Amino acid sequence: MDFITLGVQLLNAVQYGAVLFLVASGLTLVFGILGVINLAHGAFYMLGAYLAYWITLMTGSFVVALLGGVLVAFVVGILLETVFVRLLYGRDHLAQVLLSFGLILVIDEIRQVLFGKDVHAVAPPAWLSGSIQLTDNLSYPVYRLAICVFCLMAALAIFFVIARTKIGMIVRAGSENREMARVLGIKFDRVNRYVFAAGIALAALGGILIAPISTVFPGMGDGMLILSFVVVVLGGIGSVGGAAVGALLIGLTDTFGKVFFPSVSSILIYVLMAVVLLWRPSGILGRQDA
Amino acid sequence: MSMPNLRVRLFGIACLAIAIALPFYVSTYYTQFFAKALIMGMLAMSLNLVVGHGGLVSLCHAAFFGLAGYVLALLSPRYDAASLLTTLPVAILCSGTAALLIGALVLRTRGVYFIMVTLAFGEMLFFFFHDTKFAGGSDGISINIRPEIAVAGRQLLDLDKTMTFYFVVLGFLVGVIALLTMVVRSPFGRALAAARDNERRARSLGFPIFRLRLTAFTLSGALAGLAGYLAAAQFGFVAPQMLGWHQSATILVMVLIGGLRSVTGPLVGALVLIGMEEVLKAHLDNWKLVEGLIIIGIVILLPNGVRQIWSMVFGASPQRAAEIKPAAAEARHA
Structure with missing residues (x-):
């Protein structure tokens, strides 16, 4: 394997890891702040992809689909938090797991009614649809590069918001010591709602971005949910930095696993998870006091 | 958990009597349906x-269920019946071993x-x-001929008869209920519950928490294997969906509906959920x-399962409901 092919695979790994990071950071944020484990996270990823397909079909513009899809997901997130999720605060994990499982069934059926169950493809925007010629018979699609750049920017934005803004400070305080933050006068009702909506929006954003390079199909949320869980377990729950590390590790393991060990590639990420569990049960960047 | 009083015991005997009488009064379709429901109940009880x-x-209970089904499918000769007496122990052993490894x-984690x-x-x-291709991939494999119970070439029970199969399932179910009741009431079961209610205290009392939980996890996986074997034998077909996590979550729903603190509660939950699905499927597209x-x-309104309705009707002691509380606090703590 020559240098350029290796580089292409590395780019693929980073691009895959970057999308994973967006989705998983939403999951980890929601758990870190709300203390709620949301199994329906993958369903919103799937919904994002279907929204991307539908809005692109209606308006002919992928950019509109990107903005519109994220907005729709955010609004849905706010509604869901207000109606259902707020009832879960302080309830045990079993209730959270089963309520979000119920949500998955509902979302799946709504998708069925609105968009059907067909497999779709989405075209990337025209100005990103070309590819860069690397060698005579090797080229790299511009859209994949654009995803890398976009996700990197999004990741930087997430880190900036969490580390440098007042909202981020509240979010960090909330995950560190909720009672104390409440005593200091922070109203978590609103914070919860927006964090949940943002988490959902991140999942949908991942689905929208992935739509042009993969197919849009009903079961796509399940696979993503499992992967996000593995990412969160690897990195340490509640830690956005951990999600970044975990996502990159999965991206690298999966991509190079498919290149070097194609027969066992689907098992490799679970082996990785098992190793990390033996080594650091609370994740690479997680608190080890559990 | 106190010893069952007379009323509960009579109620159990009445249920068993109904279960025995049932196939003589309903059609073959419903005998099959109830056999399936009892298998799912067994699965939910094991979880x-x-x-x-x-x-x-x-959330991986269905994996042990499906694994045992695949073991039966792979061990079944194409044109001949597999022997239940040899394949069932192998299937249970495989599921138990998988549960032991995954459990370890x-x-x-917490x-x-x-x-x-x-x-x-x-x-x-x-x-x-x-x-992987060897087990039929995403299509699954069919088991052409149901396993048979035979000793030295002589068939003891004809599992192809719907009613016989139902009674075999019922027999296993009674066995599982007896086993689980024994386990829950044993010192082991009490130590397990102690670890659930207050892990730190149980640990400081010297209970080997990890080993207790691993034993419970393995036993639970092995019993799921029994259910999976029976399910595969009944449907004559196994597919990856049998192991999927939607299946696991559905079993959890059954457990929640039935209530977490009793051995047979999840059986009730399974009957309720499967009955409900049957009715909904018949009347609705979506x-x-x-x-x-x-x-x-149910999650929002009945956190302790249908037992809440139950206790209103049968007037169970309010102390029972109070037992649920510590688990919520413990889970929150993690």
């Missing part, structure tokens, strides 16, 4: 050993990690059967939407 008595929310890894890690390992087994909403409603 409850981990969830209700161990306080661990596992996942029990290193709370929400445990949920995510069990989900991931369950999906690992799902993808194993989904992606029945999953309604099922999802009902599940959400």
